[in-house]
Structure formats: C-alpha cells, structure tokens
Amino acid sequence: MNVGVVGLGTMGAGIVEVFARNGLNVVAVEVDQPALERGQANLAGSTDRAVARGKLTEADRDALLGRVRFAVGLAALREVDLVVEAVPEHLDLKRRIFAELDHICKPTAILATNTSSLSVTEVAAATRRPGQVIGLHFFNPAPVMKLVEVIRTVVTADRVVADAQALCARLGKVAVTVADRAGFVANALLFGYLNQAVAMYEAKYATREDIDAAMRLGCGLPMGPLALMDLIGLDTGYQILDTMYRRGGRDRRHAPAPLLKQMVTAGLLGRKSGKGFYTYAKPGSSAVVSDDLTPTSSQVDSGRPVSKVGVAGEGAPAADMVEALTKAGYDVARGSPAELSDVDLVVAATVDTPVVECAMGTGRPADVVGLHLVNGVAEVVHTVRTAPEAVAAARSVAAQLGRTPVVCPDRAGFLVDALLFPYLNDAVKMVDAGYATVDDIDNAMKLGCGYPAGPFEVLDEVGLDTALARQRQLYRQLREPGLAPAPLLEQMVTAGYLGRKAGRGFRSYA
Ligand SMILES: NC(=O)c1ccc[n+]([C@@H]2O[C@H](COP(=O)([O-])OP(=O)(O)OC[C@H]3O[C@@H](n4cnc5c(N)ncnc54)[C@H](O)[C@@H]3O)[C@@H](O)[C@H]2O)c1
Incomplete structure (x- = not known):
C-alpha cells in the first residue's frame, strides 16, 4: 500500500x-x-x-x-x-x-x-x-x-x-x-479545559508554572495545559477553539481567550517558533529555558518562620489537615479566635465555602490562607484580606508537607477542581447526547492525551455526588450556562449511583 x-x-x-x-x-x-x-x-x-x-x-x-x-x-x-x-x-x-x-x-x-x-x-x-x-x-x-x-x-x-x-x-x-461533530471526542473535552487555563493565566489568576503544576501533580496529567498549548501550537489551538465555538453551539468556554490571538499575531506559536507560554532552547525544541517570567529562588523560598499553625474549618477536611500538620512536626491549634491568638499562621481547610468566610471568623483574616491538598500539590488560597507574608509562609508549610505549593485566589474550585470538574461534566454530557460510549471516551482521553485515567474512571473514583457538588458550586459562582451540571449526573446521584464507593457509578463494581 x-x-x-x-x-x-x-x-x-x-x-x-x-x-x-x-x-x-x-x-x-x-x-x-x-x-x-x-x-x-x-x-x-x-x-x-x-x-x-x-x-x-x-x-x-x-x-x-x-x-x-x-x-x-x-x-x-x-x-x-x-x-x-x-x-x-x-x-x-x-x-x-x-x-x-x-x-x-x-x-x-x-x-x-x-x-x-x-x-x-x-x-x-x-x-x-x-x-x-x-x-x-x-x-x-x-x-x-x-x-x-x-x-x-x-x-x-x-x-x-x-x-x-x-x-x-x-x-x-x-x-x-x-x-462528524466539532472536536470529535478528545478535543471536545480537552479544549474547553485548555482555553480556561489560558483565560486563568491571562487574568493573572495564577502563574503559568502553578497552573501547569496543579494539573500535572494534582491530577497526574502528563503535561500542564499551557505547556500542552505550546506543544499543540497556539495558532492551531486558536483555530480549533474558534471552529469549536462556531460549530459547537457557541459555548462561551470555547471562545478563544483574547491572549491567544495576541500571542499568535506576535509570532509566539509555542515550541515550533521557540516561544509561547514558555521559552524554548530553539524553534522545535522541547527544552524549556528560563526567561523573565521564571520565578527566582528568592520569590519561591521567602516567608516568615512557622512553628505553630492554627486550623480553621469544620469536619473531615479540618481533621485531616490537623493530622497532616501534626505529622509534619507543627504545633497545631484549633478553635475560637482566642485559641488561635498565638499561632504564626492560620490555614483554613475548606472546599465547600469560600476561605474568606472562614477567615473572617478567626478575627485575624490577614494571617489566614486556605490550604487544600490534592495529591502532589497544596493549593495555597489567598483571600482579599490575606497578607503576602502569610502566602509566603503557607508555601513553606506546603513544602514541609511534601507538596508542591500552587497559589490561587479564593474562587470556587480553586485551581485543580475548577479545571477538572467542568471537563468531567462535559464528558457526562457527551454520553448523555449519545455521541460516544463511556469506554470510547475513557479510551480517547487515555490513548489520545496520555491521561492516566479516563473521565468516567475519575468520576467513579471521586464519587458522582462530590463531582455534582463541585460542579454546582462552580455554576453558582460563575453563572456560565456551559457549567450547568449534566442532567445525567444529577439523575445518577439521585438514583444512588455514586461510583465505586456505592458499587455502581458509570461502571459496576464487585
Ligand atoms: N498540532 C496538533 O497538536 C494537532 C493534533 C491533531 C490534529 N491537528 C490538525 O492537523 C492539521 C495540521 O496541524 P499542524 O499543527 O500540524 O499545523 P502546522 O502549522 O504545524 O503544519 C502545517 C503544514 O502544512 C503546510 N502546508 C500549508 N499549505 C500547504 C499546501 N497547500 N500543501 C502542502 N502543505 C501545506 C505548511 O507548510 C506546514 O508545514 C490541522 O488540521 C490540525 O487541526 C493538529
């Protein structure tokens, strides 16, 4: 042939x-x-x-x-x-x-x-x-x-x-x-996420390094979204998003982030031109070299010394945080503002409510950061009241906990969940629309994008109820129609199909 x-x-x-x-x-x-x-x-x-x-x-x-x-x-x-x-x-x-x-x-x-x-x-x-x-x-x-x-x-x-x-x-x-549908399986699920990551970077929500580390170390993805955009090529990425927006029902999440167009116009196409979100040794090279956006060691390592940490928040997340901090050698306090008066830093262990609510309850909001551990990363969440020194101190606490710190603002889903759950929700919508099967979608993401697990494997693992709660939280905060929880997800949760822990989710378990 x-x-x-x-x-x-x-x-x-x-x-x-x-x-x-x-x-x-x-x-x-x-x-x-x-x-x-x-x-x-x-x-x-x-x-x-x-x-x-x-x-x-x-x-x-x-x-x-x-x-x-x-x-x-x-x-x-x-x-x-x-x-x-x-x-x-x-x-x-x-x-x-x-x-x-x-x-x-x-x-x-x-x-x-x-x-x-x-x-x-x-x-x-x-x-x-x-x-x-x-x-x-x-x-x-x-x-x-x-x-x-x-x-x-x-x-x-x-x-x-x-x-x-x-x-x-x-x-x-x-x-x-x-x-024949815009984006087929893999890109239809991938590009909403990539575009959202670019929009976060454009809005200075987090640094390029932190956005990429969050998804690599927090979700086990082979590359972060911005490094992946550089590999794909920003011109190609822009065109794919633009077409998906026009062909795929004008979901605003596919409207290319304005920064993409600007970078393409400026010739910053990614690896193929030697510079995109990162700078490469030469055009076509995969070797990232440092540039004026690369964080210096003094930015990374500073922070006041911390020996006593206060934990604010309720339930299991707070209890887990106390345990993790104690294990790492910190003196830990919990409770009323009076009990937190002599700590060096207060960490709020909360995912369901904004960190700032927790912070206001402590009586010393400048010293409060959210800390959320997701696999290899610790999300360090600053509120509108957090002092920069507290963020720096929390970074060193995260490192002491053996996690890579990523810094982000106090928004629903912080960094990892805000990027992860809409993608999972989109996968459910795709099954609901009858476009592809659960197995085909899981295969597409694993074999096409190198993901360690497909979206339905992840959903069954984290629990469909958890996924629904996170998605509702994102939707309530951002009011973006494309973020509305998939009806099939709501129905499965109502039916008790919660994933592995319930013996049945998108798949059945022994
Ligand atoms: N980049 C990715 O990650 C990726 C992944 C899967 C699919 N695709 C798709 O593959 C296609 C190519 O994308 P790419 O990223 O490789 O683009 P590219 O810009 O890297 O390469 C396109 C090549 O086509 C050549 N070309 C242009 N006009 C031509 C012509 N008339 N005759 C012959 N060659 C011509 C160009 O010189 C260039 O070398 C697009 O449809 C894209 O959507 C891209």
Missing part, C-alpha cells in the same frame, strides 16, 4: 513517521521547497531522537527514511492509495486541497483529513467522491499517541470506514470511530 501525507508540520511529519515505521511507502508533500526542507528536518530530528533513546536502531531508521519520498506539490500523489492531509486548520484551504486531490489521485484512493475541529462533511463535499472521504485524526506526537479518531460522515462508505480501521490496526493504533 502506498500512502501520501500533505503538510509536514507538527502533525504531518509525525504521521509520515508512523506510516514509514510500519513498512508503508510514503509520498510526503509540502507547499514549497523551504517548507519541504523544514518537514524533512522535522522527520530527521524525530527519528534521530528515537535512535538516541534506543527506541529505533540506526538500520531501522535508515530503512524508514528510505521509504519516504519528498516532493513539492500535490501532483506527486497520483499513484497513492490513501492520502492524509495535515495542512493548517482552515476550511477553505482544506477544501481547495481536497478538490485538487480529487482530480489528481486515482479514483479508488481514499482521501483523509487530520482536521481537529472542521467539518469532515464540508471537506468531503469539495470532491466528487464524498463516500471515500474520511477523518483520520491522529494525536500529538503522532508516533507516540496510540489513538486515532476515525470520523465517518453520513456519506462515508462502510468499506472505507473498515479500510481506515484496518489501517489503524496495522499502524498499531487504537481506532475510535465517531460521527
């Missing part, structure tokens, strides 16, 4: 590698000679890294490269059996390319688009063979990520879908086949 790839940027070069690695002959096409040379360099860089890491022998690399023929212009694709298009995310450009491919490629050839958010149906309609047009959505980096979303439109022939699924199997990929 001979295949072609059009566009050798972030995705196309990786897709060429996947094909050639699995023994297929590939015609790799770019728009002009300089772009072709960049594409060749992308492929050479990636395969050289694989050799350096011991994942590929030199002989296999040479054989792989020997199966790739590079060319400028679509005319080189006359003989291929399948083409994957990976040019920028613009509908007009893709339609123009498909119309040309339709004339150039042999009549039996399958034409596939790697689009993330555009309508495969509209792309197909630019050809005289819409039954042979399909979406093959690879994930970044294509050689690593196991998922391919196969998008069938209402006119894609069954045989073409079967051929595409068989091809994925041959490439060692797992195919999830879905209908």
Whole structure:
C-alpha cells in the first residue's frame, strides 16, 4: 500500500513517521521547497531522537527514511492509495486541497483529513467522491499517541470506514470511530479545559508554572495545559477553539481567550517558533529555558518562620489537615479566635465555602490562607484580606508537607477542581447526547492525551455526588450556562449511583 501525507508540520511529519515505521511507502508533500526542507528536518530530528533513546536502531531508521519520498506539490500523489492531509486548520484551504486531490489521485484512493475541529462533511463535499472521504485524526506526537479518531460522515462508505480501521490496526493504533461533530471526542473535552487555563493565566489568576503544576501533580496529567498549548501550537489551538465555538453551539468556554490571538499575531506559536507560554532552547525544541517570567529562588523560598499553625474549618477536611500538620512536626491549634491568638499562621481547610468566610471568623483574616491538598500539590488560597507574608509562609508549610505549593485566589474550585470538574461534566454530557460510549471516551482521553485515567474512571473514583457538588458550586459562582451540571449526573446521584464507593457509578463494581 502506498500512502501520501500533505503538510509536514507538527502533525504531518509525525504521521509520515508512523506510516514509514510500519513498512508503508510514503509520498510526503509540502507547499514549497523551504517548507519541504523544514518537514524533512522535522522527520530527521524525530527519528534521530528515537535512535538516541534506543527506541529505533540506526538500520531501522535508515530503512524508514528510505521509504519516504519528498516532493513539492500535490501532483506527486497520483499513484497513492490513501492520502492524509495535515495542512493548517482552515476550511477553505482544506477544501481547495481536497478538490485538487480529487482530480489528481486515482479514483479508488481514499482521501483523509487530520482536521481537529472542521467539518469532515464540508471537506468531503469539495470532491466528487464524498463516500471515500474520511477523518483520520491522529494525536500529538503522532508516533507516540496510540489513538486515532476515525470520523465517518453520513456519506462515508462502510468499506472505507473498515479500510481506515484496518489501517489503524496495522499502524498499531487504537481506532475510535465517531460521527462528524466539532472536536470529535478528545478535543471536545480537552479544549474547553485548555482555553480556561489560558483565560486563568491571562487574568493573572495564577502563574503559568502553578497552573501547569496543579494539573500535572494534582491530577497526574502528563503535561500542564499551557505547556500542552505550546506543544499543540497556539495558532492551531486558536483555530480549533474558534471552529469549536462556531460549530459547537457557541459555548462561551470555547471562545478563544483574547491572549491567544495576541500571542499568535506576535509570532509566539509555542515550541515550533521557540516561544509561547514558555521559552524554548530553539524553534522545535522541547527544552524549556528560563526567561523573565521564571520565578527566582528568592520569590519561591521567602516567608516568615512557622512553628505553630492554627486550623480553621469544620469536619473531615479540618481533621485531616490537623493530622497532616501534626505529622509534619507543627504545633497545631484549633478553635475560637482566642485559641488561635498565638499561632504564626492560620490555614483554613475548606472546599465547600469560600476561605474568606472562614477567615473572617478567626478575627485575624490577614494571617489566614486556605490550604487544600490534592495529591502532589497544596493549593495555597489567598483571600482579599490575606497578607503576602502569610502566602509566603503557607508555601513553606506546603513544602514541609511534601507538596508542591500552587497559589490561587479564593474562587470556587480553586485551581485543580475548577479545571477538572467542568471537563468531567462535559464528558457526562457527551454520553448523555449519545455521541460516544463511556469506554470510547475513557479510551480517547487515555490513548489520545496520555491521561492516566479516563473521565468516567475519575468520576467513579471521586464519587458522582462530590463531582455534582463541585460542579454546582462552580455554576453558582460563575453563572456560565456551559457549567450547568449534566442532567445525567444529577439523575445518577439521585438514583444512588455514586461510583465505586456505592458499587455502581458509570461502571459496576464487585
Ligand atoms: N498540532 C496538533 O497538536 C494537532 C493534533 C491533531 C490534529 N491537528 C490538525 O492537523 C492539521 C495540521 O496541524 P499542524 O499543527 O500540524 O499545523 P502546522 O502549522 O504545524 O503544519 C502545517 C503544514 O502544512 C503546510 N502546508 C500549508 N499549505 C500547504 C499546501 N497547500 N500543501 C502542502 N502543505 C501545506 C505548511 O507548510 C506546514 O508545514 C490541522 O488540521 C490540525 O487541526 C493538529
């Protein structure tokens, strides 16, 4: 089988590698000679890294490269059996390319688009063979990520879908086949979250380092959202969000954060241009170098010494906090304002109510920070009354507790939950809409984005009642229609399907 790839940027070069690695002959096409040379360099860089890491022998690399023929212009694709298009995310450009491919490629050839958010149906309609047009959505980096979303439109022939699924199997990929809807499965769930993280950064809610650490260490994600945006490319990310906003029901959470457009205009595209939210050693490099936003050690390490800590708050969270602080060697006090009078710092252990309510009850709100432990991170929450010295002191307490401190303001969900629960809620809405199954969605997020667990595994683990409570809290505070709890989530909680602890949630347990 001979295949072609059009566009050798972030995705196309990786897709060429996947094909050639699995023994297929590939015609790799770019728009002009300089772009072709960049594409060749992308492929050479990636395969050289694989050799350096011991994942590929030199002989296999040479054989792989020997199966790739590079060319400028679509005319080189006359003989291929399948083409994957990976040019920028613009509908007009893709339609123009498909119309040309339709004339150039042999009549039996399958034409596939790697689009993330555009309508495969509209792309197909630019050809005289819409039954042979399909979406093959690879994930970044294509050689690593196991998922391919196969998008069938209402006119894609069954045989073409079967051929595409068989091809994925041959490439060692797992195919999830879905209908043509903006963002398909993974991006529809991912991009609302990425955009929200960018908006938080833009609003100076937290630093880039803290936003990323919160999701890596708090949720076990392989990358933080801003580092991931840099990998995806801010121009591509912007286009995907813009299309999802327009095609996906104008959910304001998909309206691209204004900062994205500004950064794209300024040429800050992420790794591929050497600078995005972070600065990289050189264009295309994954090595982050420090820049003027990198926190200095004096910013990180300062803070008054703390030996006695007061704990404010009720119930299990406060009891757990007392235990954690005592274990870490602190002298701990609880109770009335009088009992807290000689402590160096007061931490409020609360997630259901604003920290400032708790702080006002202590009689010394300047010394109160919220402290919320989520796996490897401690969220350090400052209220409008918290003194900067108290935040610095709380950071050192967090470190003493063995957690990475992340600082954020006193808003519903703080940092981790505010980013996590809307994504989980969106996954429930997707099942409720009948677009994809619980298993397909969990697989898509694990195999496409490298998440350690799918959203339904997480929901069953944390408890559907907890998820519903958090989501209601976010919705009440922000009044954003897209944050309304999914009706299916409410129904399952009412029915007692609370997750693993109840023996049944989105799955059943022994
Ligand atoms: N970046 C990601 O993480 C990601 C993940 C999955 C899917 N996608 C999708 O893949 C597609 C490509 O995205 P990307 O991030 O690789 O973009 P990119 O900007 O990195 O690369 C696009 C490449 O297409 C080339 N190109 C432009 N016009 C061309 C033409 N007429 N003929 C041949 N080549 C042409 C450009 O020179 C460039 O090298 C988009 O549809 C995007 O939505 C991107």
